[in-house]
Amino acid sequence: MAASGSAAKGKGGDPGEIDISSLSVEQLQTLMKQVEQELTGLKQSYGALKSAEQRFRTSREAVAGLKTTPDGEEVLVPLTTSLFVPGRIKATSRVLVDVGTGFYVGKSLDDASAILEKKEKSIVETTNSIARQVREKEAGAEAISQMMYMKGQAARAAAAGRTA
Amino acid sequence: MDTAMQAMMDEYKKVRADTQSVVTNITQLQSQLNENSMVKEEIDEVKDGEPVYKLVGPVLVRQDVEEVKSLVTRRIGLIKSELAKAEARAEELRKKEDAIKDKVMAHQKATAASTAARAASGSA
Numbered sequence: 265m266a267a268s269g270s271a272a273k274g275k276g277g278d279p280g281e282i283d284i285s286s287l288s289v290e291q292l293q294t295l296m297k298q299v300e301q302e303l304t305g306l307k308q309s310y311g312a313l314k315s316a317e318q319r320f321r322t323s324r325e326a327v328a329g330l331k332t333t334p335d336g337e338e339v340l341v342p343l344t345t346s347l348f349v350p351g352r353i354k355a356t357s358r359v360l361v362d363v364g365t366g367f368y369v370g371k372s373l374d375d376a377s378a379i380l381e382k383k384e385k386s387i388v389e390t391t392n393s394i395a396r397q398v399r400e401k402e403a404g405a406e407a408i409s410q411m412m413y414m415k416g417q418a419a420r421a422a423a424a425g426r427t428a
Numbered sequence: 429m430d431t432a433m434q435a436m437m438d439e440y441k442k443v444r445a446d447t448q449s450v451v452t453n454i455t456q457l458q459s460q461l462n463e464n465s466m467v468k469e470e471i472d473e474v475k476d477g478e479p480v481y482k483l484v485g486p487v488l489v490r491q492d493v494e495e496v497k498s499l500v501t502r503r504i505g506l507i508k509s510e511l512a513k514a515e516a517r518a519e520e521l522r523k524k525e526d527a528i529k530d531k532v533m534a535h536q537k538a539t540a541a542s543t544a545a546r547a548a549s550g551s552a
Contacts (some may be wrong), residue, residue, distance in 0.1 A: 363470035364463050365503075366483040367496060379470070 284411045289419075292412045299405045306398050313391045320384040327377045330356050432535060440528045447521045450514055457511045464507060468500045 284292065333356050340348035359376045360368045371379070471493070474480060480496050481488040 360481065360488075361470075364467040365500075367467055367471065367491075367500075368481040368483065368488060369470065369474055370479040370481070375475075 284408055287411075289412060289415050292408055292415070296405065296408050296412070299401055299408065303398065303401050303405065306394055306401065310391060310394045310398065313387055313394065317384060317387045317391065320380050320387065324377055324380040324384065327359060327373055327380065330359065331373050430539070433532070436528060436532050436535065440525070440532075443521055443525050443528065447518065447525070450518045450521060454511065454514045454518065457507055457514060461504065461507045461511065464500060464504050468497075468504060471496055471500055 282295075284295070287295065333353060335354060335356055337353050337356075339351055339353050341351045342348050356373075358370050358372060361371050361376050361379055362368055471480070474493050478493075480491045480493050482491050482496070483489075
């Protein structure tokens with residue numbers, strides 16, 4: 265169902281490709297709930313990916329920093345977020361890269377940085393695609409709420425016509 | 429609601445619950461497959477002389493690259509077969525659900541027909 269629909273066909277362009285004007289108010293409400301649920305899920309993934317992207321960026325900055333650090337430089341090693349002990353850095357030319365499922369590979373700084381950049385890029389791509397989906401869903405939700413409002417107006421007008 | 433109907437509803441609920449757990453299982457397996465594929469990609473690109481470690485508890489243990497490769501490949505195969513099994517199970521449950529729906533519909537039709545017949549004979 266991942267139709268990358270070009271929803272440029274008027275304001276009725278719901279990404280679900282359903283003609284929402286043919287639905288009853290109850291059906292619209294159900295659809296709205298569903299769309300909202302999907303939106304929450306997408307936004308959650310978006311947030312998670314954003315924080316992952318940030319983590320990769322921080323790692324990359326750390327690797328870049330290590331590049332200009334001479335062997336034996338004094339550093340403060342964090343034991344907790346607020347407690348540090350002084351130490352000396354050793355073997356600054358190689359780092360361990362976590363490749364997932366408990367495996368680590370020793371890499372040169374340049375290679376490590378390349379891997380981090382690659383991962384970061386792929387995350388950015390996914391994030392962008394999710395952002396696009398969120399926008400589409402939001403447009404769909406907007407169309408649904410508008411249609412619900414119009415249906416409500418029409419129902420009220422019909423009721424007023426009957427009593428008059 | 430009569431007992432036959434009640435039984436069918438219970439069965440339906442059970443199938444739905446089973447479907448839910450199978451679907452969760454499938455998503456889990458898919459994310460595992462995804463993660464392992466990414467590991468495989470990186471391991472395949474390990475150059476000569478680059479050490480590979482495995483985290484065992486709090487310790488990093490040096491691993492043979494070829495061994496890790498075959499391990500990850502095996503793991504991916506295992507996950508794929510598990511995934512195929514889970515998907516087959518999901519398909520099976522879908523069919524079961526449809527069958528119950530048909531049964532319920534047939535049952536409703538039958539009861540409606542019998543009550544109509546009774547009403548007709550009663551008024552006659």
